[in-house]
Amino acid sequence: MADPRFFVKARNFTVGELAEMLGCTLPKGVNKSLIIDDVRPLQNAQASHLSFLDNIKYKEAFQKTSAGVCIVSSQMIEYAPKGLICLVSPSPYKAYALAAQAFYPEKHPKSNVSKLASIDETAKLGQGAFIAPHVVIGANVDIGKNSWIEAGVVIQDDVIIGDNCRIGAGTTVSHAIIGDNVRLYPGVRVGQDGFGFAIDPNGHIKVPQLGRVIIEDHVEIGANTTIDRGSGPDTIIGQGTWIDNLVQIGHNVVIGKGCIIVAQVGISGSSKIDDFVAIGGQAGVAGHLHVGTGAQIAAQSGVMKDIGAGEEYMGSPAFPKTQFFRQIAALNGLIKKKKRD
Template sequence: MTHSEFFPPHGGMRLDDLAAALNLRLIDESTGDRLVKAVSPIYRAKTGDICYILSRRSRSEFETCEATAVICDPALASIVPPHVAVLVGDNPHTAFARAGALLHPDAMQPIATIAASGIHPSAYVDPSAVLEEDVTVEPMAVIGANARIGAGSFIGAGAVIGQSVKLGRNCSIAAGATIICAYLGNRVIIHNGARIGQDGFGYAPHRAGMDKIVQIGRVIIQDDVEIGANTTIDRGTMDDTVIGEGSKIDNQVQIGHNVRIGRHTAIVAKVGIAGSARIGDGVQIGGATAIKGHITIGDGVQIAAFSGVTSDIPPGEKYGGIPARPIKAFLRDMAEIMMKSDRTKGGPK
């Protein structure tokens, strides 16, 4: 594949400059003047590309690799062909992520619809809204009364920023997103079609039906949070829904009212978190997991994909399955089920 017109290559960065920026060691210093312009997978990398490897299983991919450089652990440097410059460090995955950010900065934020800054004539900005300097508001976006938008922020086409919403500085709100009843910190990224701050699912049932419970809380999103496309985060009932600093939430996640998520937690697509659940710091939740309301998941917990969490999980534990249980017990149960299945298939017809 040739370089994408959506994310064209960088003008060129010297390897010695890249190594210094990423705190890597360039094994052959004589290659320091070579230029890298884009990231690429190993098997189709061309001159000017940089790639990375994490294990010796990548050795075969070097047969078609014409990359200028590769990032790897020092223990893997010996498998890299001599025509490819080698940068080594303790965490190649993180280093490669940061190299990508340097070479393709435009891909780190929601894509602009038009190549222009400032407030587009077709956007509506209420006269009482306050926009700091260098804010971009794209076509058909709406910014409501008394909203405040921090400097350097981007509001995509058709996005809606409701009345009294506050966005910090250098936030990116992609096309079609809706944010109401919410305060956002700095450098928050909201992707296309996300819905933030709508009322939570709360009803009081009785014989004649169900009465809606008022939802008068807020959504608080702290600094450096990223929220994926078509994810929904309900505002609190009378308290707040809170997303902690640095947490990353994938596409199509549902977060109910009064949920509190800690710092640097990762939540993969199609997870559903019911109201008033508490999620700690540094938690990792696999895709399509369902989490019951009013339970607590401790710091550092890891939950396997397709799990159903129905009770508290202590800090640092690994859980999986439906209902979720310690991962060793879950894997043992799965092994027993597979063995029984194999015996059944091999038995008399």
């Protein structure tokens, strides 16, 4: 399925290899030496393909699939079509992710420093670094081993970037210290001044933004997302947090580990988001708030108050999810009543 123009398959795998590699249980009597030559979605998969079922929405596609092998949870086995080999996993999507990585490992360019890059003589480049054309690297920049800087990236003076990072085309970075295995997608803006000024009718007065952006290991930041540097404290993105496209992170925001922040979210200055928080698309968090560990904020919510650990919020202004649904139900009840009157 993956277009060979863009993707290079590593090799084929037997069913036995896959089951072992993915930690899946295999039904008895299955031919472990059956060769699987690709991964595909349920709808397009054929006999030599591996697929997966994770979202109940696709149950019907599962029942009709022509896939040879499918990763599923134990509860779904009963709906499997005849002849389909089920690889049983407690987390089918995770197992599929690992399988797909094995079939299609990311291709890393060979180490090279383009002659068309502009690299300050005081900058340090780690072994194995790849620097594409028209990159600009400022004074005292320090880039780790095997990091991959795509075309047109601008890294301003004194920035530190760790090992095995990938900085997407056209991204700009200043006033930042970035860990290992971090990926910035194209067009990300890291480290510019936050929106800090004292309001004055004769002209707003800029407050110098004297903090940095700290990005910990294994963070991913989506295309055209903007992360302002701190005003004095730092702006911090915690280890393993994934941020989607077009997100705005204000100055002094501190985000914990393993968070998921969906596209077009905005987090205002000085708010603190604890570990494993999930924030749905286009939601906003006002400034100077605290969101506790594991909290879930639905898409388009407008958070105006602190949220405790594990709580689920929804709506603008955001309320606990159950309260939000009761609000909607009450409103619709009111309309029906009106119509009857």
